[in-house]
Amino acid sequence: MKRRIKKHDLTAWFLEDHATLPASYVKSCQEFFDELKENQNRHMLIAGAVEKRQAASGKRCNLFTTMLDKKTERENQK
Numbered sequence: 825m826k827r828r829i830k831k832h833d834l835t836a837w838f839l840e841d842h843a844t845l846p847a848s849y850v851k852s853c854q855e856f857f858d859e860l861k862e863n864q865n866r867h868m869l870i871a872g873a874v875e876k877r878q879a880a881s882g883k884r885c886n887l888f889t890t891m892l893d894k895k896t897e898r899e900n901q902k
Contacts, residue, residue, distance in 0.1 A: 829836050829849050836845055837853045 827846055829846070834853065834856075836849070842850055
C-alpha cells in the first residue's frame with residue numbers, strides 16, 4: 825500500500841524514519857531545505873555587504889570630523 829502525505833506537510837520528515845517515507849517526499853523535502861539554505865546564504869552575503877558599506881561610510885564620517893577638528897584647531901591657534 826502506497827503511503828500519501830499531504831503537500832507542504834513536514835511533520836513526517838521530522839517525526840519518522842526517512843527510510844520509511846516515500847522517495848518522492850524525501851526528495852521534495854530535501855530540495856526545499858536546500859533552497860532555504862541557499863536563500864539564507866544569499867541573505868547573509870547581502871547583509872555582510874551592507875554592513876561593510878556602512879562601516880566604510882562610518883570611517884569616512886570619522887575622517888571628515890577629524891579633518892574638521894584639525895581645521896578648527898588651526899583657526900583657533902591663529
